Amino acid sequence: MSSNPFSLSFGKKPVEYIERFDLKQTVLTDLMSANPTSNVFMFTGVRGSGKTVMLTQISRELATEDDWIVVGLNPTRDMLTSLSAKLYAKQPVYALLENAEIDLSAFGFGLKIKNQPPVVDIETVLEMMFEKLAQAGKRVLITVDDVSNRLTVQQFISAFQMFIRDEAPLYLLMTGLYENVSDLQNSKDLTFLYRAPKYYMTPLNLGAMAHSYQTSLQVTPALAQEMANLTMGYPFAYQVLGYLVFQTQATSIATVLPQFDQIMQELVYEKIWSELSGNDRKVITVIAQGESRVKDIRTKVGFDSSKMSVYRKRLLEKGIVVSNEYGHLILALPRFGEIVR
Ligand SMILES: Nc1ncnc2c1ncn2[C@@H]1O[C@H](COP(=O)(O)OP(=O)(O)OP(=O)(O)O)[C@@H](O)[C@H]1O
Ligand SMILES: [Mg+2]
Structure with a gap:
C-alpha cells in the first residue's frame, strides 16, 4: 500500500493540501507592494486551523524573492539576539556587513575591524544591519509562530516598534490563538500593535476538499462530498478523516466515525476544552x-x-x-x- 497522503501531525505542510488563495495572496501582495499597508500582520484561529502551515507557506514564497530575507524566530527565547545571529548567518547580510566598518566581535560574529570601537548593544547591531540592508534594497520578514503576551515577545515588539520608526525595512508576521494575540495587542506598551491587521483562519473550501478526497481516495463523488461536509472546513478534521478512510478503505463515514471522534478528542478537542x-x-x-x-x-x-x-x-x-x-x-x-x- 502506498503511504498515506493525509497526516495527523501539526505544523507541517501536508501532502494533501487545500490552498487558501485569498488569504495567502492578500498578505503576499500587500507585503510585496511598494508601500505595504502595515509592518505587522497577524493570523489567528483555533488550534488546528492551519496558522502554522499558512505562515510556513508565506515564508517560503517570500524567501524565493531576491529582495526578501526571511527569518523565523522562537517567541520563548531572547528574540533580538536570535534575530541578529540569524540575519548574520544569511549570505547577503554577511556580505554586506563584511564590507561595512562594523566590529561585531563582542557578539562572537568574528568580524573585527581596525580603528572602530566594538559594538556592544544588540539594538545597535540590528540598527546597523537594517541600515545596510535598506541601502541594498533588501526587506526583512520576521515570522513568529504561536505568540503570547510574554516578556521575550514584549521586548522584541518594543524594539521592532523603534526600528520601524527609524524606517528599517522590516515586516513582522505572527500567528497565535485569539486570546493570546488580543492579549498582546491590548498590552499598554505595545499600542502600535493595536491597529495591525488580524486575519482569521476561515474554513477551507468544501468543494475543493471534496475534489481532493475523490481523487486521492478514489471514493464516490457522493461520499467525498459527505466527508467534506462532515469536516465543516476545519483543516485538522480534513486530515483525520482522509487519513482514516485511506487507512481502512472505508466506503462509508459511519465505519470510521468512532475513530474520528477519538483522534479529534485526543489530539485537539481536549486541549481546546481545557483552555x-x-x-x-x-x-x-x-x-x-x-x-x-x-x-x-x-x-x-x-x-x-x-x-x-x-x-x-x-x-x-x-x-x-x-x-x-x-x-x-x-x-x-x-x-x-x-x-x-
Ligand atoms: N490548507 C490546508 N489544507 C489541508 N490541511 C491543512 C491546511 N492547513 C493546515 N492543515 C492541516 O491541519 C492541521 C493543523 O495545521 P497547523 O499546525 O497549521 O494548525 P495551527 O493553527 O498552527 O494549530 P496550533 O494552534 O495548535 O499551532 C495539520 O494536520 C495540517 O496538516
Ligand atoms: Mg501552530
Missing part, C-alpha cells in the same frame, strides 16, 4: 444540547444580555462558534458538540 473558561464551557454545553438561538442559549445558561454578548463575541473570535444565521450560533468544529456531550 476554555467555565462560562465559555457553559455556553458550549448548551449549544451542544441542540440550542442555537442566542436568546434561548442565554436563558438556559442564565446570563443577562450584556454578559451573553461578551461570551458570544469571544467564542466567535476564538473560532469555536459561527453564526450563519442572524441571532443564531452553532459550533464551528466538527462533532465538537457530540464529543463534549
Whole structure:
C-alpha cells in the first residue's frame, strides 16, 4: 500500500493540501507592494486551523524573492539576539556587513575591524544591519509562530516598534490563538500593535476538499462530498478523516466515525476544552444540547444580555462558534458538540 497522503501531525505542510488563495495572496501582495499597508500582520484561529502551515507557506514564497530575507524566530527565547545571529548567518547580510566598518566581535560574529570601537548593544547591531540592508534594497520578514503576551515577545515588539520608526525595512508576521494575540495587542506598551491587521483562519473550501478526497481516495463523488461536509472546513478534521478512510478503505463515514471522534478528542478537542473558561464551557454545553438561538442559549445558561454578548463575541473570535444565521450560533468544529456531550 502506498503511504498515506493525509497526516495527523501539526505544523507541517501536508501532502494533501487545500490552498487558501485569498488569504495567502492578500498578505503576499500587500507585503510585496511598494508601500505595504502595515509592518505587522497577524493570523489567528483555533488550534488546528492551519496558522502554522499558512505562515510556513508565506515564508517560503517570500524567501524565493531576491529582495526578501526571511527569518523565523522562537517567541520563548531572547528574540533580538536570535534575530541578529540569524540575519548574520544569511549570505547577503554577511556580505554586506563584511564590507561595512562594523566590529561585531563582542557578539562572537568574528568580524573585527581596525580603528572602530566594538559594538556592544544588540539594538545597535540590528540598527546597523537594517541600515545596510535598506541601502541594498533588501526587506526583512520576521515570522513568529504561536505568540503570547510574554516578556521575550514584549521586548522584541518594543524594539521592532523603534526600528520601524527609524524606517528599517522590516515586516513582522505572527500567528497565535485569539486570546493570546488580543492579549498582546491590548498590552499598554505595545499600542502600535493595536491597529495591525488580524486575519482569521476561515474554513477551507468544501468543494475543493471534496475534489481532493475523490481523487486521492478514489471514493464516490457522493461520499467525498459527505466527508467534506462532515469536516465543516476545519483543516485538522480534513486530515483525520482522509487519513482514516485511506487507512481502512472505508466506503462509508459511519465505519470510521468512532475513530474520528477519538483522534479529534485526543489530539485537539481536549486541549481546546481545557483552555476554555467555565462560562465559555457553559455556553458550549448548551449549544451542544441542540440550542442555537442566542436568546434561548442565554436563558438556559442564565446570563443577562450584556454578559451573553461578551461570551458570544469571544467564542466567535476564538473560532469555536459561527453564526450563519442572524441571532443564531452553532459550533464551528466538527462533532465538537457530540464529543463534549
Ligand atoms: N490548507 C490546508 N489544507 C489541508 N490541511 C491543512 C491546511 N492547513 C493546515 N492543515 C492541516 O491541519 C492541521 C493543523 O495545521 P497547523 O499546525 O497549521 O494548525 P495551527 O493553527 O498552527 O494549530 P496550533 O494552534 O495548535 O499551532 C495539520 O494536520 C495540517 O496538516
Ligand atoms: Mg501552530
